[in-house]
Amino acid sequence: MRAVDLGGADASPPTPIGELWRDFSRNRGAVAGLVVIALLVFTALFADLIAPYSPSEQYRDATLHAPSLAPVGGHVFLLGTDPVGRDVLSRLIHGTRLSFVIGIVSVGLSLGGGVLLGLVAGFFRGRIVELAIMRTMDVMLALPSLLLAVAVVAILGPGLANAMYAIAIVMLPHFVRLTRGAVMTELAKDYVAASRVAGAGTARLMFDTVLPNCAAPLIVQATLGFSSAILDAAALGFLGLGAQPPTPEWGSMLASALEFIQSAWWVVTLPGLAILVTVLAFNLAGDGLRDALDPKLKR
Amino acid sequence: MSAALPALLEVERLSVEFGSGAATLRAVDDVSFHVNAGEVVGIVGESGSGKSVSALAVMGLVDEPGRVRAGRLAFAGRDLQTMPAREHRALLGGEMAMIFQDPTSSLNPSFTVAFQLMETIELHEGGTKRARRARALELLKAVEIPDPQRRLDAYPHQLSGGMSQRVMLAMAIACNPRLLIADEPTTALDVTIQAQMLALLKKLQEERGMALVLITHDLGVVSEIADRVLVMYAGQIVETQRVPALFESPRHPYTEALLAALPERNTGRRRLSSLPGLVPGAFDRPGGCLLAPRCPYVQPRCAERPALFDLGTACARCFFPLAVTTPAPHG
Numbered sequence: 001m002r003a004v005d006l007g008g009a010d011a012s013p014p015t016p017i018g019e020l021w022r023d024f025s026r027n028r029g030a031v032a033g034l035v036v037i038a039l040l041v042f043t044a045l046f047a048d049l050i051a052p053y054s055p056s057e058q059y060r061d062a063t064l065h066a067p068s069l070a071p072v073g074g075h076v077f078l079l080g081t082d083p084v085g086r087d088v089l090s091r092l093i094h095g096t097r098l099s100f101v102i103g104i105v106s107v108g109l110s111l112g113g114g115v116l117l118g119l120v121a122g123f124f125r126g127r128i129v130e131l132a133i134m135r136t137m138d139v140m141l142a143l144p145s146l147l148l149a150v151a152v153v154a155i156l157g158p159g160l161a162n163a164m165y166a167i168a169i170v171m172l173p174h175f176v177r178l179t180r181g182a183v184m185t186e187l188a189k190d191y192v193a194a195s196r197v198a199g200a201g202t203a204r205l206m207f208d209t210v211l212p213n214c215a216a217p218l219i220v221q222a223t224l225g226f227s228s229a230i231l232d233a234a235a236l237g238f239l240g241l242g243a244q245p246p247t248p249e250w251g252s253m254l255a256s257a258l259e260f261i262q263s264a265w266w267v268v269t270l271p272g273l274a275i276l277v278t279v280l281a282f283n284l285a286g287d288g289l290r291d292a293l294d295p296k297l298k299r
Numbered sequence: 300m301s302a303a304l305p306a307l308l309e310v311e312r313l314s315v316e317f318g319s320g321a322a323t324l325r326a327v328d329d330v331s332f333h334v335n336a337g338e339v340v341g342i343v344g345e346s347g348s349g350k351s352v353s354a355l356a357v358m359g360l361v362d363e364p365g366r367v368r369a370g371r372l373a374f375a376g377r378d379l380q381t382m383p384a385r386e387h388r389a390l391l392g393g394e395m396a397m398i399f400q401d402p403t404s405s406l407n408p409s410f411t412v413a414f415q416l417m418e419t420i421e422l423h424e425g426g427t428k429r430a431r432r433a434r435a436l437e438l439l440k441a442v443e444i445p446d447p448q449r450r451l452d453a454y455p456h457q458l459s460g461g462m463s464q465r466v467m468l469a470m471a472i473a474c475n476p477r478l479l480i481a482d483e484p485t486t487a488l489d490v491t492i493q494a495q496m497l498a499l500l501k502k503l504q505e506e507r508g509m510a511l512v513l514i515t516h517d518l519g520v521v522s523e524i525a526d527r528v529l530v531m532y533a534g535q536i537v538e539t540q541r542v543p544a545l546f547e548s549p550r551h552p553y554t555e556a557l558l559a560a561l562p563e564r565n566t567g568r569r570r571l572s573s574l575p576g577l578v579p580g581a582f583d584r585p586g587g588c589l590l591a592p593r594c595p596y597v598q599p600r601c602a603e604r605p606a607l608f609d610l611g612t613a614c615a616r617c618f619f620p621l622a623v624t625t626p627a628p629h630g
Contacts, residue, residue, distance in 0.1 A: 016454070125363075126363055126364065127363075189404040189405075190399040190400070190401050190404045190405040191404060191405050191406050191407045191408075193355075193360055193397075193399065194397070194398075194399060194405050194406075194467065194470070195407070196360060196391070197358055197360070197391050197392055197395075197396060197397040197471075198391065198392035198396075198418075198419045198422065198470065199388040199389060199390075199391045199392035199393065199422055199423065200388070200422070201388060208418075209407060212407075212409035212410070213407065213408060213409050215409075
């Protein structure tokens with residue numbers, strides 16, 4: 001019965017993190033996305049040091065200056081200036097910080113609330129609580145997301161903070177449904193019954209036993225949610241309901257430069273590109289993460 | 300039944316129902332049994348006979364929409380039905396433990412073996428982290444896992460089915476339970492591992508003097524380690540008897556049919572003996588004896604519902620219990 005030590009037993013199996021990285025790094029797009037995200041995080045963290053000028057300082061002698069290396073009045077505007085003479089590059093760099101704050105806050109709020117509601121709905125199936133939670137989420141899902149966000153902002157009043165709350169509310173049903181689905185799958189497994197037999201109470205079952213096993217889809221959804229939060233914030237900013245001027249938020253930068261779309265391409269194109277690159281990077285990384293975390297897609 | 304001391308586990312008139320109205324399914328129908336301290340009781344039956352659900356009901360694991368009703372459900376003289384939830388949870392895992400059929404899903408995939416063992420130990424005994432880890436190692440040794448030191452930090456997906464089942468067993472015996480319910484503990488394992496697992500269960504049961512309820516559809520398993528057997532059919536107990544006697548002379552036609560279907564008893568025949576038909580479901584339950592449509596000895600009186608008759612050495616739910624025979628050559 002005793003196993004013979006065959007040597008070679010020292011080759012320890014890869015750690016979970018190592019295994020995740022191995023699967024993730026097979027996907028080149030995902031790695032590229034991760035690199036871009038890392039660069040963006042760096043930019044966001046050190047925006048004050050990287051940005052050549054203050055994002056709100058107006059150089060009145062250089063309004064709508066095209067991108068060039070030539071100095072204007074002693075200043076170089078690498079990506080040009082906007083209609084009131086602010087440096088587009090500095091505004092974009094500071095906008096990165098805002099975008100990440102928006103992403104983190106709205107995904108954080110939505111994830112926290114969604115996981116809690118989803119766990120409750122999954123554990124108390126068939127009860128009034130589940131019915132109330134899930135039908136409310138269904139109603140929220142039935143509304144177009146931007147319309148819902150606009151409605152929420154209309155109630156709370158425009159502003160960056162309120163836009164983040166609105167985005168968190170819009171994303172909430174996705175997290176709730178995802179958590180509930182994962183909880184239901186896990187609850188059917190014997191280890192949950194084993195844990196109950198070992199004397200675990202409901203709270204322990206919810207947070208210690210079941211939740212860690214639902215983490216994979218939630219991590220993926222949170223990553224993808226990050227990009228949709230940035231996109232929604234830009235949309236709200238564009239509609240004038242998000243960040244208010246002079247905040248250098250990418251969406252509101254787009255909105256304020258709309259009338260110059262024909263005459264000064266850089267004021268519209270560059271914030272748009274920034275949004276595009278960020279969202280694309282998060283989507284690529286999110287997809288890669290999903291492939292790495294989903295055992296069904298593993299080779 | 301005749302024990303002066305209260306039995307370790309007493310179950311009286313236990314019923315479990317699912318669904319409502321016309322679609323009500325009585326998964327467990329008026330089941331009464333007891334388990335004495337240190338005794339090995341086998342519960343045998345086909346799929347859907349209610350054996351697992353009975354065990355889950357005893358452990359308080361039947362959830363809504365299932366409904367559990369019982370005249371009495373007691374462990375060591377303490378009523379499980381009126382006990383506060385906190386006390387009940389302390390009893391579970393402490394004095395009553397259970398292991399399940401599917402070893403691959405019985406361990407939490409997110410945590411290492413050591414973490415899960417130590418969690419159970421912490422919940423019921425406490426102690427320092429170092430002491431708990433030492434205890435976890437000791438438990439892995441007790442369940443005869445090869446290379447226990449290395450298995451401590453393994454994740455469940457790195458273990459084989461047999462090893463997972465041993466870890467489950469280690470968790471179950473972590474707090475020296477007085478009753479262990481094993482729900483088909485060997486069904487998902489290879490035949491060679493099955494034999495090891497049974498030997499291990501028997502050894503642990505004897506060493507620790509714990510009572511063991513072994514749920515299985517394999518009479519061969521029961522014959523090896525059980526003291527007493529309950530045979531279940533369609534949610535009812537149809538026969539109870541002590542072990543050698545049950546195999547020598549079954550008193551209920553269903554038990555006889557189950558025994559006749561064992562491959563060991565069919566040597567030299569071309570086809571395995573089998574009982575025609577299926578266990579009745581929710582919508583085709585006969586009015587009388589539940590076995591009547593499949594029973595080879597069916598009589599007009601079988602349109603009535605038989606009670607579980609006490610036949611002295613055995614109990615059988617049949618109006619015409621089979622006669623005691625001399626030991627069969629294959630028995």
